Amino acid sequence: MPSSFKTLGTAVGILSAASSVRALQNGVGKLPVMGYNAWNAFACNVNETLVLQTAQYMKNYGLLDVGYNHVNLDDCWASKNRTSTGEVLSDPIRFPSMNNLTAQLHSMGFYAGIYSDSGWFTCQGYPGSFMHEEQDALTFQSWGFDFLKWVADILPVPFDDVIREGMVGKYQRMTDALAMVAKQTGTTFTFSLCEWGWSQVWLWGASMAHSWRIDNDIGPYWSSIATIINAASFVTQATDFYGRNDPDILEIGNGDFTYDEAKTHFTAWALMKAPLLISTNLATISQEMLSILKNTEIIAINQDPAYGTSVSPFRWGINPDWTFNSSFPAQFWSGPSENGTVFMLINTLDEPTDMFFNLTESPWIRAGREYSVRDLWTHTNNGTVTRNYTATDVPPHGVVALLFQDAGDEPAGLWPLCAGEAATQCTAENGTTYY
Template structure:
């Protein structure tokens, strides 16, 4: 009897894992409404963003999702079905999802594991099954599930996220679950177990490089440093989520400007893109795609760097060198190549000298710079200048 039970549990575990991989075989990519639209997401602007995602080449580059964040809700109807704000979304969410799907994209939506969301709107606690079925009936593809107004303990978080994950599985539609408890309960330890496909590792990211000014708030490097230690929890179907890409925000007013955040340099934005790809974070653009400049396009649309993030092996980069000036990461790729990222943490340009043997790479390689889009050398080492907070990214192919 025990043997039969063990086999049944193993089969169930294998089935659950296969489902998770199916839902997020590679990190999800898309655009999220929060930083630009904040408490006023609406049908008109979302449709304009969808059109811009197509016309700018974002969809072609792999950004398939439109994520509708908080503040879309209009309460519940007389059957307790969650509904959209009719002024913000006069055609309804199902019609909006249809528009998004017609453009070759997918739709994500937001809720919270409590009675109210972070912004005080209707959430899903005790309505998990009903809301999951509603989301499925609207043809939703992804749920970002937040944790504002919820208890601080781990056990409750696991129970609430597990309940929603089960409800999504029973909804009749494949819906990816993004766990958004921000890291205090260390969801990387249990997120996959309860049915999540990704989990936030820090509090909300702000449009700043690092929290060194005493004003608080999470910056780009804070996330890099946190996720660098979580490589063992990342892989197909389960990803460490570093939160939204700041690329192109340039100090715009709104949520990203909290805690004194007033924008980053282009080198810092490029580093964020580089390291989110090296560390397998989901890629959620959050600036206004309708008006992005050429530098923002260049960063967000770098298909050689995106290819690292979407590599089928799904192996997160590991930090091999960490000192006051440098972080150096290595990740293996599905075709046998390696990606190497060299991050200058200093506030001034530095001269780098990296022997690949110090990274555990003993062969000689063709060295391709993924930001210059060209081969820059062959051998077993690289030397060159790296500007303040810049990240050099190389693809090494055995020579």
């Protein structure tokens, strides 16, 4: 692949260190992947022509220009049977030449992704890669793919007396295979894990992959988005450069999302530093939904080169802190960025509401300072604030995304001398306490 192409985006190198496999932290794969995955839009009704048409839409709509540089296949690309020597084959009608497909995607400026399963079969009954991991990894490399989505489906898992491994071992088999391919050919893959069980995967996913799923499959409706945001709120510490929680693909343009719900969906995924993989029919997507996907100020936070960490809740809001509630997840989030402190406020209610917080509730804000406010959705500078902020009339299931930048000392003469959470502990040198 020419060096000029490599400057376009992210790939992840998987290398072996003795018997373990880990992501190589050399700047490759540092940031979340952005691109397209066909599954939620087309499921098994996919072919080479449709994939290339979708890639062309991504170029025409400017999605490639703002960073969406992966086009990934999901299930159903394969023939139902392997060859007599065990090679997996692409469907001869729908995907007559994988090398031609990847070559055309590369020539358009995209990375190319493929999907496989850790069991006997994929979710849709096509050949899985169990006991063919190295063989399949070499095949994917020879076809020119750069990205691998690796799934542990429930149904095709081999019997215990066959696999003799736990959940981590099923993934380790392919990470070892990718390490072997990297050593033999110099080719690297982005490796994305998909395992349903958010409470466990984040504990070990970073040791072997670019990203790992944290919850069940996403659906094109608000309750699914709220459920995933709730799950993510308890594991934000797992995300950083080279490895991140994956809340599943983007449903922007699918289902019956309102505009505000779609904005919340995109904002949460982006600011949690998740992979941003569009999964909608780009032939029919509205300009309104495209404008959400192309918000470069939100994308800039997702692709921040200085901070790889997710935003995290500093207050749950209508629920006590640390409440697990799939319908009403945490509402007040913040995190550091290259250019200031990012705030995400989510109205989980079914009616508009005002959302108030004290600035120093966020650990990234300094007391006694004034902050300028940038609205990342209206793209406006909204003056300065001290001590607290109120977002007014936030729409139902809507979001506010703000960037606060230090603007110097707060104005003199403010009273009380201390405000917010620390007020009852604010004491002069002579011992006088101020409230």
